[in-house]
Amino acid sequence: MLPVAEARARILAALQPTGGETVALPEAWNRVLAAPVVARLTQPPAAVSAMDGYALRAADGAEGAVLRVIGAAPAGHPFAGTLGAGEAVRIFTGGVVPAGADAILLQEDATPGEGPDSPTVLVREAVRPGRWIRPQGLDFRAGDTLLSAGRRLTARDIGLAAAANHPWLTVHRAPRVAILATGDEIVLPGEPLPAGGIVSSNAHALAALVLAAGGVPLVLPIATDREESITAAAAAARGCDMLVTTGGASVGEHDLIQKALAPQGLAVDFWKIAMRPGKPLIWGRLGETPLLGLPGNPVSALACAVLFLWPALARLSGLPAAPPPFRRAVTGADLPANDGREDYMRATVSAGPEGQVVVTAAQRQDSSMLRVLAGADALLRRLPHAPALPAGSEVEVLVLTEIGL
Template structure:
């Protein structure tokens, strides 16, 4: 077992375990939102499938309209119209125009379009007060070219990507199965919300914070309930967890006499590392139990969420073969000071906003037990070991993507 690792060393060991290949399932488009694509997608069609108009107006020959102006309008004879989906069957000749509407194919013989705002209809003719513009024609394949790959294996299916898949001609998509993530809470003091709260008790907030974070990261959370601080009870519940891709335990990984998760895993599994030089979340544990990866999270609410965000989320992204990173680092100007810690990388909670550039301010009390900082803060302020940040200095921030 390794101990007292840097954040970077710990993350590398976690990602090494994300080696499995998730099974693939095929879903209709309306059920694929938020899933991860399991194959490259090449367009089945050109889009548009022929030259079409980007505006409402009149399709005509550009050379017939070059002299058009408000003072000297050009008169053209309107020989028909072409709504979207109903192409004009004839050909535009000299001095002629066809009324076209956005998305309609450009009639044969026309090579430009004049905006309807620059015209006035007079019976069978139209007056043009500006020249027609060839740039208002969208060429065939301007958006999509048949056979070209636009979506990649590992892409998260956002609303725009779902629409793109539909535009390419796909009614169903192959996606990776959601990784099943067990969430096990420990501690005699932990009580389910709604139950009477005994003296010294705490409601089980971690299970539900982690439930949301697992969902947001693309996993399928499985609540395994709470077990007391008893090694046999912990081991029994772990054995009942069923098929999982990752197990999260909350609490029981520190150095106290009642921190039984670590002792159970040391005895019955393999602890890969314990303790990371970071704050909050130092007593993090990474282990295997009968081949199942186990991320032992600290019991304090902030520590639990921060460590899952940094390590568990990254594990799920790697398992899902996602093409986007699990988090991104930005630079912002500090509007409040942030205190570092000796020998530890620190993740303070902050509120990131744009005020003549990116700025970040503290959420206030930075105790790892103050869950409000994760409910209303929207970023982690990253401080290297032994380094404080003063007001006005530039600091690294990681946006918390699960916060609105």
């Protein structure tokens, strides 16, 4: 059986990012940039005030000085003249600093008054050159690369691109993923449940995972345990960037994925991995379409999806090939020794008394228990033949909420 890390490396090595497309700013959120974002303008375009107050020459801003106010500079309405000795301009946050001024007197440090010819202002606290002035280009300058290709865009990135005067961005196309659940025993949620039947949960959970990863899911009709049914359903995946099946991944009498799709051109790289939950896992290509065959067991299917499908979708979306982000933690309870398969225990995460991450494995780890998985917020990794560990020992954990699951 193939080790988990090698299986994932083979999957990622076989994938290439989708092509680029140009979309409007609101549609670019959570997409991966296919081309860098370069500033089209300088921000701020001129020196502006960071506060409400008065623009003046620092040389005139000694405590007790009385200056003549010759105009105003609200944001968006620059003062047209040049400020001279003994003069000040009323200015507001974001207003362009007038020519001749090099300091801002805060309005709370000023007392306005009336002079014989024009309004005046009394300086109650001396000013310093450059104080409360945001210089031209403080944030960025035209031609600066603000966002690099290969970055998944956040709401903050969208704001930056907009400020740099970009109404459109070039991003990688969201990967389209066809999801095929197989088995005579499964029915859609809400349908009558026949004797021996179970409700299909895998396809819907996987579709949600694809959405969370930035992909576009296409849930295909359930295929029965007949080769022609699987073949017909899989044909609907043409044009997608990946076909994900669930169920039928082993080699039992009713495990038909490989048998049904081999005549259609399925080339299998591997189909067994040394992990729990989820030993049967198919990776290959159906013609030009990458195929990931997950186990039918619900917990096994989701655990494998987190470890293999999630990084595969990141790669298709334009991100570098990388494993999920495991972090160090301490176990909140004793752990038994592990056997020869890499184990991913469903667990909850909490903060320890000194701020450390504490991860506590669920007492029951049966791979049929979706309720336990839904209540978990982490997968605790145990390497093959890991020894028993007492509570407080260091372990590796994948925090599901940190990757959006």
